[in-house]
Every structure is written in C-alpha cells, then in structure tokens.
Amino acid sequence: MSISQPSGGSATLRPSAARAVLHTTIGAALAVMAQPVLAVELPPPDRLEAETGIPARTVEVIEPHVSSPGHQLRVSYRGFGMAELLDRLFGERWKVPGTEVVFYGRDGYRSGTESGRFLSGSAWLVVGRADGKPFKVDNPDQHETGVPLGPYYLVWDNLHDSAARAQGAYGWPYQVVRIDLATPADYAAARPQDTDPLAAEGFDQARKYCLTCHRVAGIGGGKFAGDLREVSALLSDQALKTWIIEPQKMHAGTTMPPLNAALPEAERNHIADVIIRYLRARPAADTTAP
Numbered sequence: 001m002s003i004s005q006p007s008g009g010s011a012t013l014r015p016s017a018a019r020a021v022l023h024t025t026i027g028a029a030l031a032v033m034a035q036p037v038l039a040v041e042l043p044p045p046d047r048l049e050a051e052t053g054i055p056a057r058t059v060e061v062i063e064p065h066v067s068s069p070g071h072q073l074r075v076s077y078r079g080f081g082m083a084e085l086l087d088r089l090f091g092e093r094w095k096v097p098g099t100e101v102v103f104y105g106r107d108g109y110r111s112g113t114e115s116g117r118f119l120s121g122s123a124w125l126v127v128g129r130a131d132g133k134p135f136k137v138d139n140p141d142q143h144e145t146g147v148p149l150g151p152y153y154l155v156w157d158n159l160h161d162s163a164a165r166a167q168g169a170y171g172w173p174y175q176v177v178r179i180d181l182a183t184p185a186d187y188a189a190a191r192p193q194d195t196d197p198l199a200a201e202g203f204d205q206a207r208k209y210c211l212t213c214h215r216v217a218g219i220g221g222g223k224f225a226g227d228l229r230e231v232s233a234l235l236s237d238q239a240l241k242t243w244i245i246e247p248q249k250m251h252a253g254t255t256m257p258p259l260n261a262a263l264p265e266a267e268r269n270h271i272a273d274v275i276i277r278y279l280r281a282r283p284a285a286d287t288t289a290p
C-alpha cells in the first residue's frame with residue numbers, strides 16, 4: 001500500500017512477515033524522521049552513497065569466518081561507517097540505551113547488536129572487496145563455501161579493537177537487506193519469568209546464539225519455521241543439548257551451526273545448559289497457574 005506521510009512525501013510501506021513493523025526506503029526514512037521507527041530496506045549498494053551522502057571508505061579487518069587463532073587472514077573491504085549511517089537512518093533514536101540494532105539477511109537470518117557497541121567499536125557496512133576479488137567468503141561452521149556476502153555485509157574493525165576480535169564471526173551478518181531497531185519491549189513475550197537467574201542468563205545467550213535463526217513468541221530470525229520454545233518442549237534435555245553442541249549428530253549435513261566452537265568446552269556446556277533452562281522456563285507473559 002502507498003500512504004501519504006505528514007511531511008508531504010510518499011512512501012511505500014509493507015507490513016513485515018516477521019512482525020508488525022513497517023518497512024520503508026531510505027529516502028522515505030529521511031523524510032519522516034519524526035515518525036516512529038521504521039525498518040529500513042537498504043537500496044542497491046551503488047545507490048547508498050548518493051542517498052545518504054556518506055562516502056565509501058576502505059577498511060581492513062581480520063576476516064573471522066576463515067581465520068583461526070593461529071591463522072589470521074586479512075581482507076580489505078569497501079563500505080560505509082555504521083555509526084554515521086545509523087545517524088542518517090534513525091536520527092538519535094538508535095542511541096537510546098537498551099536499543100538493539102537488527103540486521104536482516106535475505107534468507108531470514110537476524111542479527112541484533114546492542115547499539116552501544118556501534119559507539120564504542122567501529123563497524124562498517126561493506127559492499128565489496130577493495131582488491132576487486134569476488135565478494136564472497138567460506139563459512140566452514142555452516143558447511144558452506146563461496147557464500148555471497150552482498151548486497152551488504154557488516155564487519156568490525158577487529159584489527160584495532162580487541163573486543164571485536166573476541167566476538168569472532170558473531171555479529172558479522174552478511175547478505176543484509178534490511179536494518180531495524182528493537183527495544184526491550186519487543187522481547188517482552190519471549191522473556192522468562194524473573195524468578196530464575198539461570199533462565200534469565202539463558203535468555204541472553206539464546207538471543208545471541210539462537211534467535212538469529214529461530215523465533216520465540218514471534219521475535220527472532222526466520223530460518224526455521226516453528227517456535228523454538230514449542231519444538232524444544234517435544235525434545236529431551238539430552239537431545240536438545242546435542243542439537244546445540246553437535247547438531248551434525250542430530251541431522252548430518254544440517255546448516256545449523258554448533259554453538260560457538262571458539263569457546264572452551266566447559267563454557268559451551270554451561271551456555272547450552274542455561275539456554276535449555278530458559279527454553280523450559282515459564283514465559284513472563286504466561287499468566288496461567290503453575
């Protein structure tokens with residue numbers, strides 16, 4: 001549908017399949033800054049510079065998808081400074097504490113990063129390699145090679161920022177087509193009841209490691225059709241833990257990656273346990289008697 005904006009501009013707005021947000025184009029976003037947050041559909045990369053006035057620059061990073069502690073591969077990309085771009089797209093709203101900046105991939109992958117990270121670290125929305133080589137990467141964790149990165153790929157200046165280096169490839173979404181902001185209220189229905197601190201910890205870990213692909217109570221990525229809390233209720237703790245730590249054992253050749261293999265075994269076990277605790281916890285929104 002096409003609606004008229006109060007500013008006099010006109011934007012094409014489509015309801016999202018994932019949740020009840022409205023999408024808009026950059027031009028419209030710039031025109032309706034006073035409106036509530038709208039998810040922004042990014043234009044083709046060759047138009048971003050003209051639409052935002054932000055010049056493309058070169059940034060060198062350690063490419064985490066193909067690097068390991070003993071073998072660091074550096075790649076130079078061309079792209080746009082993320083903090084500057086967020087200012088253009090969302091004004092000051094993205095800086096409100098508790099806000100998450102959310103990147104959606106073409107295939108429904110969803111990657112949220114706490115907005116303060118874009119102020120303390122240096123992130124870039126890149127559109128190609130500086131050396132002109134194909135804009136692709138191998139993703140051994142997901143058993144995929146030559147994965148196209150475009151139209152947009154979020155990279156972090158991990159050469160100069162050790163916090164960015166420590167996060168590995170988490171928070172480096174590729175094939176990005178849309179950017180949105182999420183507030184704590186958006187997660188309300190997925191939250192566990194406050195009484196169990198381990199479930200609360202599991203919720204934070206699930207946001208980081210599971211809700212990129214899976215959805216709980218309507219929030220999260222769209223790589224898997226069912227509600228993760230509901231499908232988990234049908235599985236034993238042991239089966240659930242194997243899915244998290246060694247998904248290949250549950251389904252050979254699956255595209256679901258094992259939980260962060262860069263972490264020590266004990267920490268992976270702990271994270272898996274608290275995620276399971278979260279998935280078994282009563283939802284905050286559940287008002288039925290125990």
Ligand code: HEC
Binds near residue numbers: 214223244
């Ligand atoms: C990169 C995307 C991705 C991430 C991240 C991910 N999953 Fe999955 N998950 C999938 C896909 C795709 C399937 C279906 C896989 C298959 O059947 O091979 C799946 C399947 C599952 C299943 C089996 C569901 C069933 O049908 O019985 C469980 C349970 C599960 N995931 C839990 C988790 C948990 C818990 C996390 C976080 C620790 C997680 N997943 C992280 C993509 C992902």
